[in-house]
Amino acid sequence: MMGSELKLSRFVHAFDIEDSLALFHSFRVDTVFLPKESRDLLDRLRLGVSPTEARKMFGTKSTKTLTDKYFLVDSSYDEIAELQKCVRKDVSGTYFHTMYLLLAEPCNLDCGYCFFQDEMPVRKTGDRIMKESTAKNALDLFSTWAEKKQPATIILYGGDPLINMRTLKFAISYTDQLVSEGKLHADTVVSIVCNGTLINEDFVEFLKSFGRRVSLGISLDGPRHIHDFWRKDKKKRGSYDRAIAGYTLAKEGGLSPSISCTLAPNNLPEIDAITDWLIEMEPAGMSFNLLADTSKLHMDAKYAEDATNAMIRAFKRLSV
Ligand code: SF4
Known part of the structure; x- marks a missing residue:
């Protein structure tokens, strides 16, 4: 050379x-x-x-x-x-390893920064849920396209996917079946991303029966005053207590929930408080999310830079 x-x-x-x-x-x-x-x-x-x-x-x-x-x-x-x-x-060697199933458009919350609800077509806002037959078709198709030598990830998303509990349970059970039939890699994981407020004992028991096959991520943005600023329900009530109740139920029920933490611009100066809180919550894992533009919010380059610096600052403390 x-x-x-x-x-x-x-x-x-x-x-x-x-x-x-x-x-x-x-x-x-x-x-x-x-x-x-x-x-x-x-x-x-x-x-x-x-x-x-x-x-x-x-x-x-x-x-x-x-x-x-x-x-x-x-x-x-x-x-x-x-x-x-x-x-x-x-x-030429492209294969699929991740599939999102948007199980439900509706959500019981009305977070101020939600891009998903924001982008729903006006006349269709929040009324569609996925049928079991659609989930089955999607999983069958995915299993034919997915690389069998690599673990696949199926992400159950929404709105809040727990609103469509019937299809959620079906998707998990059917994925398990596809794995046992050798149609998906043995380490394939179903990952649920939810707001935590709809978690109940039945759901926890159901997930437990699938062990490591299923992972649970709960959206929590930090201590109550930070979380509740954006994450309110349709009556403008903060959702912190209900989300924490779901997180605690999952943890005490033997699951290992992780935390998905959204960094809104006004929360960035509080990154140390958010990090302290994350340490205290002892999640199995955590991730930060950055906001996307919505019809009401515009994210500029300064936000991207400040949020990146905040994440690096938090990472330095969380990784020790
Ligand atoms: S919980 Fe998620 S889907 Fe529901 S309103 Fe909040 S950000 Fe949107």
Whole structure:
């Protein structure tokens, strides 16, 4: 690969991170860190330098890392042709591993940031639920397309999927059947994402009988005052107590619920309080969600940046 001239890959993006320069390769999905002063060298690298010059600029070891990882490429190397080759190879081997089943349009809550309810067609808002026969057709089709050597994930979503308990139970039982028949990978998981307020003992007992086949995620945004600001019911009452009751019931009933925490712009300054609360709640796992634009809310670039910084701050505490 070390030919007469090296140039910076067209896929490399540079970011200043504290005292370092982070180079991210968007095609190889890889990162290399260099001293911050290296930024001044990037323009020269884009034009092309000899391998000797590159070694003078970065030292032998870093130059080898940069070339081994395709951050520096021979100027005759056709990166677009390589990309096209990979796309052709991957597209021909495409398989499905995740399927969402939107079991119910309706939701018993009316969260202020809900993009799902916001996007319902006006005349159809919240009135459709999925029949068992539709779920069966979808799962049958999915099992023919899914890669049998890889675990699949079926996500039961809504509205609130627990509103359609009949099809929810069917989808879980039928997935289990497809697994036992060898039509889906043995480690296939059904993942339920709900608001927690409709969880009852019968539901917990049902899920327990499927063990690790089913995972349960509950939307909780933090302590009561944070959660209730956006997550209200149709009578404008906060849903915190009911969501926590569902979370507690699931936990005490032997399930391992995780928490799905949405970061609204007004909650970002409270990220430390949210993190303290998450630690206290001891979920099996957690994820942060960012808001999407709705007809009432516009999320700008500043929100994306602030939310990312808040997540990094929380991650540093949660990962110790
Ligand atoms: S619980 Fe979920 S689906 Fe229901 S209103 Fe809130 S965000 Fe929307």
